[in-house]
Amino acid sequence: MERSRIVKWVGGVAVVALLAVQATLWAQGALVAAVPQPYTDTGIPFAPANAAAVTTPSAPDAWGGPRTGTEETLSDRVANYRIEATLDPVRHTIDARQQLTWRNRSARDIKSVYVHLYLNAHKNENSTFYTEERNGGEAFRSGLDVGDAKFGYTQLRHVRQDGKAVPWQFVQPDGGPATDETVVRFDLPDSVAPGASTTLDIAFFDQLPRLTVRMGYFDTFHFLAQWFPKIAVLELPGERGAKEVRWNAHEYHAESEYYADFGHYDVKLTVPKGYTVGATGQLQGQPVEKNGLVTHHYMQGDVHDFAWTADSRTAPPLRATWKGPQPGAQPVEVTVLFPPEYRSNAAPVLQATLDSLAYFGRTLGPYPYRTVTAVIPPFNGREAGGMEYPTFFTANSVEDPAPDTLGRIDLDLVTIHEFGHGYFYGILASNEFEEPMLDEGLNEFWNLRMLRERKQRLHFTTSLWRRLGFAPSFDPFHFERIGSGLDDPADPLGESAYGRLEGIGPVYTRSALMLHDLEAQLGRDVMEKAMREYYRRWQFRHPSIADLRETLADVSGQRALVESTFARQVYAVQPVDDRIADFTSSEVLPQPGYRTVGGKQVNVTQEQAEEQAEAERERWEKAHPDAAEGRGPFPYRTAVLLRRKGAAVPQTLVVTFADGSRESVQWQGSERWKRFEWVKPVQAVSAQLDPERRHLLDANKLDDGRTLKADDSASQRWTFDFGTIVQTLLALLATI
Template sequence: MTNSIKFPRWAIGLALVGTCALAATAPKAVVPATAPPVADDIPFASPHAAAVSVPSAPEAWGGARTGSEGTLSDRVVTYKIAATLDPDKHTIDGKQQLTWRNRSAVPVRSVYLHLYLNAFEGPGSTFYTEQKQNSFGFRSGVKVDKGGWGYTRLQRVEQGGAKVNWSYVHPDNGPSTDRTVVRLDLPEAVAPGGSTTLDIDFFNKLPRVSARTGYYGTFHLVGQWFPKIGVLELPGERGATAPRWNVHEFHMHSEFYADYGLYDVSLTVPKGWTVGATGEEQGAPVTSKDTVTHHFVQGDVHDFAWTADKRFAKPLDGVYHGANGPVQVRVLYHPEYESNAKPVLDATIASLAYFSKTLGDYPYKTVTAVVPPYNAREAGGMEYPTLFTADYVDDPRPGTLDRYMLDFVTIHEFGHGYFYGILGSNEFEEPMLDEGLNEYWDHRMERAAKTRITANTWLTKALKFDVSMNPFDEQRLGAMLDNPADPLGGNSWDRYSSGSYGTVYSRTATTMHDLEEMVGHDALERAFKQYYATWKFRHPSIADLQQTLAESTGQRALVERVFAQQVYGTQKVDDRIAKFESEEVLPAPGLVEWKGKPVELTQAQIDKTVDKLRETWKKAHPKAKDGEGPFPYHTHVVVKREGASVPQTVLVRFEDGSSKAFRWDDASGERWARWQLVTRSRAVSVQLDPERRINLDRDKLDDGQTREANTAASRRWTADVFAALQSLYSVMVTL
């Protein structure tokens, strides 16, 4: 939880000194108004907003897109930006025309902008405050040296030629020194259904690349770089009951949420520099004496990012032929990572094919993948509309662990183009809808390709067997199965730790895997296709996802149970075999009735009779297997439940090769179940979840028992150790 922080006088003094130093390198900024007018009565979304529990109205965000509309999305905002990069000072001069439409039924006198780069201006930002307080670091935690900070400064804001006053605000009650959200008090209110255009001059200093954006040497990844208007949500949208501004501060783990619109961006860089950006380039670049200007346009996206570098090699290009026409795929890379370029291109094209087939057709004409240069890995593993950064590895040969990681990061960052991009999930409040669902779908793609994570290295040689596992088994290792701290539907910042935030990836993927196993593979895929068709370009909530899955699979009770346990709650799953016995049923000493009289049978008499019957039976059945004989066997199985109720299967196998399965799907809360049966063959093993459908179970090693010792468990432990290391690395590179 983020609380308001008071800084001592000496800290404020240092902050002022830092501000003066920044002002020395930037053009003079207009001072925000000290006493701005009273804002509208439109509130902010709650600083602790998280999983929405009420489905959105059918008409939310303009209603479902049928394909007959003139645009893919109901465009709310238009950005026309001209920006010039100074690659030596790592600064950007920008001029922006922002046209915003008021979708609400009330006049709007104040609007709010994100100034994301101010998260990197110093230790007083919400971002750095949370990083310092958190029990774990963020990504690799690059240390910021002198000159490595970043910021955005507003130079001019006008509405129709009239000056606009502004002031910094803190929608999440963060430190007063945070400047990632600014309120603009408009000279003229925006009427219901009307639009307004704001003319904004801004100046950026990029940080040394550390978290999703910045520079290293000549390499520049320019993200979160322009003043970006917040989202005015209306009643019936993501749980809103009245108009509200969804405009959270830039938290350590939060990412982005914005309205769809049109981006028309001109980027000026030095001659000889290569540029990649969101959208389609319009015609040939325009050359002047020392610079080149590239013009990009893209509609129906909610962000824009770009990269520029004089050291990029000749781009590697490819084409995906999709239902909406050819998609131009480009990979940008430095010469030293030429070996990475083709794998990234191939994985991107394969991802286009898989996501288009299993979710819905890719709607844009371009995809640009960027392999970050050496020492700029912090820029890797990041997504923007039609542009993403991959990773780099030393050994991209097929079958190596490096190659697996390169492919996976590429698939993952492309996949964000669907869950973050086309569906427009709110990554502030419901990161599960992007990071989690994307992680799940990535592993579905790997499963379809029969991918296994392998360590064909010293570990395999030392253990004398292949240390490998499927991706879903690997995910469960990082999912806090034993004691989940936060519900999956929690927001990005009210988290127990960075490790708990990481479960947004692994625990969501594991939960959705288990739900798919319960409802069926085809049914779950059909449901996700419907989710995509209904909610593309519309910003769905978790409640909208639950409703679609429940309706499309036809298993509402099961879907609601899983969401209650894992998405809205924090219930662990922990079922185990508590007892397993299979004993021969022999006569017992005591009194029996014989011809109307009680007769006592002694143990000696019974033993003599049993031996005689065994001898007779063996002569009659010379080929009988061990465990077969004249007497039946009584098998006793008990399953103990320590956590949430999930549908389970118990499979008992017998000496003669036969088996018997029992189904346990008790949603009433029973903590144990018992089965007893009498058969002609002795039971040799009992297995809970024999098809491994329930990966949320905290310990799969106690799911089975055999009558004799089984060494398979030790091998599973070794694989788990290897997978734990991969879970850690996977979270690091994909955050």
């Protein structure tokens, strides 16, 4: 999911606001009831409502063990879907029939199953989603208010098992309001034996909302995500911390996303003639037209979701074929769907997608599917932008996609980010309800690495400002520190998506910074090797944070470092804040008091000591008329005092002296302060903590460096830049 970045220009000064969905959620009272007991005949509990970062690694055979590539299918297909759906773009409805075939992986007879009806989050203001949003005081993304048009729902028309009616009942596994209808329990006429499968015939009807939260319609544009009944995940002992068989079936929370089993999707989509359709997977043959309607048939195996779009205004799609450098690599058909008003965005989105296929394939592992479809939403359809689904994602749209502008960076970053979800959300398939760090956090980290490799910096300018000579820019990781709340973080990175005081935003930013800092200590090559192994072990499975931790520790060989980092930042929350509290470098002068002179004790007064020092200084300067500043007749004592207010991290301090020499020392301890001293014949000029910028989690990087003399070059530079802008504007105004 995209975090919107908006730049507002006020009086020629760029004010950068990093907008993340911020909500206090359950911490301010959205948790309103105790977790209800599951259906008594099942005896199978739910995953806890407050489940978050898993601490115990999954069993070696979890989810069937690592995929070797010799299996018949890429994933262990548990939930398979056949769907036939017809869109009415005037009433904004969908009529559909679905066959859901589900396999019982457990050793228990299953008498009831739980199914997500995510669209019911928008049925009314009493859903868990809107209750949390209302109590938290924050609206989703832009907070677009479309009034009553924001409501929509899924209606179950019938559910049958082998022709027998299946009764259902809405439940609230997380203790949300009793009016929430995003999770439904099906009580099966025939139980499902261990290892057996059952097929449920479901007829359902969707009333789509006006596009406000990830899905819905605007004018002729229809974006369908989380639109069909989707079965919850039955987890087994040893999987993601489970100690017994349990249903992982969370309500649709305002800050959370999704988690589902892999399977095969066979979907037929019928729309009016003249509508362009894009969807998860591969189109099977040519669309079939009948009575003014056209049916598009898509299939895709080894995915855990299906999304699609239909619009009568879509311009002719932009297409390309990507083929990896590995011998025998399968080609990937890349398609960009876009409205006419954003034609200028299509080519950059296509190029960023092609580049992402290359980067992610090289640094993590091969892309296993044959298609990627990117959708650029129309004007006023921004709420559909920046979302990810298997082989299918929505990009952003900008007015000015010229190279090296803020618009282009925004367009590229969102494209890379949503494609990257195809790996972390799609192929690795972590639980986004409980452990969003594994998706949003890891993905953001890998996105910024890719931007850095592309040598893309964040330019806070439009093409006009660049032509006028004003082009400040930032390293992507340094920009990530903006708005990250590093000085007083409230939530561990491993907290669930919906149990956070600060909302989901810091999951992106602080996770990326934490992993940046860990990589700085492990080394770039080691981190890439570890992440490739994480992908190899856990592709088409469902890893936990503990599984990521173990992979990093195993591959790096630095278990203590990895575990301490996770203990401080993932399972707990400790700010990092080291600083240079004091920096001095002064002459070691003769001091008053008794001295032995000619065998006698002579009491030298303060005045005499100063006179001796001054005389010695005059003699030395005559003998060394060309001596550089910072040298003299007396040695210099240099002292640097370091203070620590947060977690202990290994630090490097570098002190530079007037003759160009340097002293470098390590601070490895957990003390709250440390003083380093040198006595040298030359004066120090500067002291720098963390010179390689390894610790971007540090709350304040401005106090990491000190100079002996005031250095106003930075303020002068910004003053001159601002003055240039003002003069240019005045000159421009004078000509019009």
